[in-house]
Amino acid sequence: MKWIILLVCIYCIKATLEPLSKEEKKKKKEKKEQKPVLKSVGERGLVNTEPQSYSEITKNYKKYSRNHVDKKMFNGDLLGFVTPWNNHGYDVAKTFGAKFNYISPVWLQLVPTSQGTFKIKGGHDIDAGWVRDVRANNTNVKIAPRLIFEQWSMGHLTQVTSSQSELLHMVQVVVEFFKGEKFDGVVLEIWRQFMGREKPRLHQIIKSLSEGLSQEGMSTLLVIPPGVRPFPEIFDKYDFQILHPYVEKFVMMTYDHHHATGKPGPVGPMDWGLRNILLIMEHEDNDNHRHKLLYGVNFYGVDFRGDGTFDAIVGNQYIDMLKSVKPSQFVWHLKASELSFEYRDTKQIHKVFYPSLRFLQKRIEAAERFKIGIAIWEIGQGLDYFYDLL
Numbered sequence: 001m002k003w004i005i006l007l008v009c010i011y012c013i014k015a016t017l018e019p020l021s022k023e024e025k026k027k028k029k030e031k032k033e034q035k036p037v038l039k040s041v042g043e044r045g046l047v048n049t050e051p052q053s054y055s056e057i058t059k060n061y062k063k064y065s066r067n068h069v070d071k072k073m074f075n076g077d078l079l080g081f082v083t084p085w086n087n088h089g090y091d092v093a094k095t096f097g098a099k100f101n102y103i104s105p106v107w108l109q110l111v112p113t114s115q116g117t118f119k120i121k122g123g124h125d126i127d128a129g130w131v132r133d134v135r136a137n138n139t140n141v142k143i144a145p146r147l148i149f150e151q152w153s154m155g156h157l158t159q160v161t162s163s164q165s166e167l168l169h170m171v172q173v174v175v176e177f178f179k180g181e182k183f184d185g186v187v188l189e190i191w192r193q194f195m196g197r198e199k200p201r202l203h204q205i206i207k208s209l210s211e212g213l214s215q216e217g218m219s220t221l222l223v224i225p226p227g228v229r230p231f232p233e234i235f236d237k238y239d240f241q242i243l244h245p246y247v248e249k250f251v252m253m254t255y256d257h258h259h260a261t262g263k264p265g266p267v268g269p270m271d272w273g274l275r276n277i278l279l280i281m282e283h284e285d286n287d288n289h290r291h292k293l294l295y296g297v298n299f300y301g302v303d304f305r306g307d308g309t310f311d312a313i314v315g316n317q318y319i320d321m322l323k324s325v326k327p328s329q330f331v332w333h334l335k336a337s338e339l340s341f342e343y344r345d346t347k348q349i350h351k352v353f354y355p356s357l358r359f360l361q362k363r364i365e366a367a368e369r370f371k372i373g374i375a376i377w378e379i380g381q382g383l384d385y386f387y388d389l390l
Helices: 002-017 022-033 054-058 088-095 128-137 154-162 164-180 199-215 237-243 257-261 270-281 315-325 357-370 384-388
Strands: 078-082 102-105 108-112 118-121 146-149 185-189 219-224 249-252 293-298 301-305 310-313 331-333 338-344 349-353 373-377
Touching: 054 315, 078 088, 088 128, 088 384, 102 185, 108 164, 118 164, 154 164, 154 199, 164 185, 164 199, 185 199, 199 219, 199 237, 219 237, 237 270, 249 270, 249 373, 270 293, 270 357, 293 357, 310 315, 338 357, 357 373, 357 384
Parallel strands: 078 102, 078 373, 108 146, 146 185, 185 219, 219 249, 249 293, 293 373
Antiparallel strands: 108 118, 301 310, 301 349, 331 338, 338 349
């Protein structure tokens, strides 16, 4: 037994004294350098210009300010989406929880059944312990999971809104589920699925759900699509006017611009995003309720390839890409307020767009100027030092 202990001790001493490899030294140095710091990104002069080199990002992206973790810097309401397929968002919601008014986990789907009833799927993703942790860090935050209407046809929509008993049953299913889980509200995603058709029926469902949830002290938020070209105007100022008495916040999806154009370019160009906000505000009555609008801001980017294909990229992929291709130049797109760079692989040229500190600061300034809030899709996709600004 003594010999075994002696051998273990010798092995431990040997392992401790052996020099680290270059790769191990590099990883140890990077880990040490990426710890939180005292000064914010603004105090360190990282915000108002495009990066001078890729290393300015790779050396700083995890260096958020310890002094700003619990300080809300943005003057409007802030919502953060969290997805179960990106675990970093769960950590962000706890670490920076004091900055958020709403956290919306993307867990749940409302599905019609063959028996003419409804069920909520996705309950296996609910993490009650994490919800407790988020609330412990911010007692005022509202946990409002997204509820997307899945597998709904026009027939289902017509059937539910034509039968008071079926409509009440649907509302009861949602209210009892959310009440049972002790959630504070729901983010409804229904409008885009029906492309704005049968608006009176959509209004009816949203109003009924809002009234049922309100009776139990829960809030209703609604995801709405953009309405400025290249997107069709399927949600307009009149829909906002009808629904604002029932909806606490409208989450406008002012991103995925490239999906509509089919061309390489900014993901959520700011000039286009603000035109969407103004489109809703054109109605005089709506202007008095502008605080109910949340400006959708993407925390993901896109890698466009020369062959016309593209992939979404998130923070860790972006950092790996920067370290790998070492871009020599960044381009700031003035109207869009977005940053990009290009690189060539063995086959083709790539054009990459991804949020930057300046990208986020410009949107914060615009939201404060318009007196509206911000909704982030999604908080696990960004870089940690972004949260110094929020």
